[in-house]
Amino acid sequence: MNPLEFRSDYAHSSEGLAELTRLIYDVFEVDVSVLDRLGHDPSVVAFGWWSDNELVANVSLYKRSLWLLGEQVTAFGVQSVAVRPEWRGKGLFRDLMGRALNYADARVDLIILATDTPSLYKPFGFRQLKETTFSARLTQRQALPNYRVLSLDEDKDVALLRDIFSRRAPASLVASACDHSALFMLKAARTSEMELLYLLDLDAVVAVVGRDGPSITLLDIVAESIPSLDEIVSALGYTGEEVNVHLTPDRLSWVPDKQIPVDNGYMVRGSFAPEARAFMLSNMRV
Numbered sequence: 001m002n003p004l005e006f007r008s009d010y011a012h013s014s015e016g017l018a019e020l021t022r023l024i025y026d027v028f029e030v031d032v033s034v035l036d037r038l039g040h041d042p043s044v045v046a047f048g049w050w051s052d053n054e055l056v057a058n059v060s061l062y063k064r065s066l067w068l069l070g071e072q073v074t075a076f077g078v079q080s081v082a083v084r085p086e087w088r089g090k091g092l093f094r095d096l097m098g099r100a101l102n103y104a105d106a107r108v109d110l111i112i113l114a115t116d117t118p119s120l121y122k123p124f125g126f127r128q129l130k131e132t133t134f135s136a137r138l139t140q141r142q143a144l145p146n147y148r149v150l151s152l153d154e155d156k157d158v159a160l161l162r163d164i165f166s167r168r169a170p171a172s173l174v175a176s177a178c179d180h181s182a183l184f185m186l187k188a189a190r191t192s193e194m195e196l197l198y199l200l201d202l203d204a205v206v207a208v209v210g211r212d213g214p215s216i217t218l219l220d221i222v223a224e225s226i227p228s229l230d231e232i233v234s235a236l237g238y239t240g241e242e243v244n245v246h247l248t249p250d251r252l253s254w255v256p257d258k259q260i261p262v263d264n265g266y267m268v269r270g271s272f273a274p275e276a277r278a279f280m281l282s283n284m285r286v
Contacts, residue, residue: 015053193210
């Protein structure tokens with residue numbers, strides 16, 4: 001094998017993005033090339049080992065803007081952690097995590113990630129968060145739909161999303177994120193059952209699943225002014241039996257019937273103020 005070179009200068013070059021996209025696809029079979037059109041997060045900082053022109057191991061950070069118990073907190077998220085199989089067992093993952101965490105620790109007090117393999121990150125001081133989903137039965141109502149289905153294949157709809165993201169208010173003051181739109185759009189692009197709906201009178205975009213079924217799930221809200229859940233359900237013209245909310249509902253003027261603890265994959269390193277409360281961060285990320 002060729003000798004390795006450490007680099008952290010490639011996150012926003014065409015060469016670097018192409019190699020990072022290839023690495024993520026080869027390791028996880030996840031195609032993130034759609035972000036070339038939808039827009040990459042400009043805050044990403046990548047740490048990688050290269051063999052000639054091939055990226056063989058990567059850990060990336062991206063800036064997170066969180067609202068936690070009424071305070072706006074800047075954090076870093078960890079993403080795109082990948083090592084090619086033939087380069088595993090050589091300490092590259094541990095080395096890159098150390099470099100990334102040293103960078104983040106010098107700048108913020110909180111680091112957050114989402115993973116299906118928490119045992120990999122506990123040695124670095126990360127601990128798992130327990131989140132909560134919220135739900136309630138719905139009373140019968142008259143259907144008065146007033147929305148437009150958005151398509152990420154339409155430039156005008158992508159422009160609309162970018163505009164609303166640029167003036168987005170926190171969906172919750174207890175626990176929510178006002179991050180760049182990249183991961184939100186990537187999640188929507190990769191989830192065929194999800195719909196992005198623009199509520200015209202409310203100037204709000206909602207991500208939902210199950211709009212035509214007996215139970216609808218609200219995944220996220222992007223708006224300058226957060227509407228109530230009743231306003232959202234009315235604008236959707238939804239006449240089903242139940243609504244499930246996968247975000248912290250303190251700004252929705254709504255009291256859920258049920259709260260169900262879930263492991264949504266989040267881990268944190270540092271102080272996370274809502275940890276002892278019922279909350280959910282949006283899982284609009286890949």
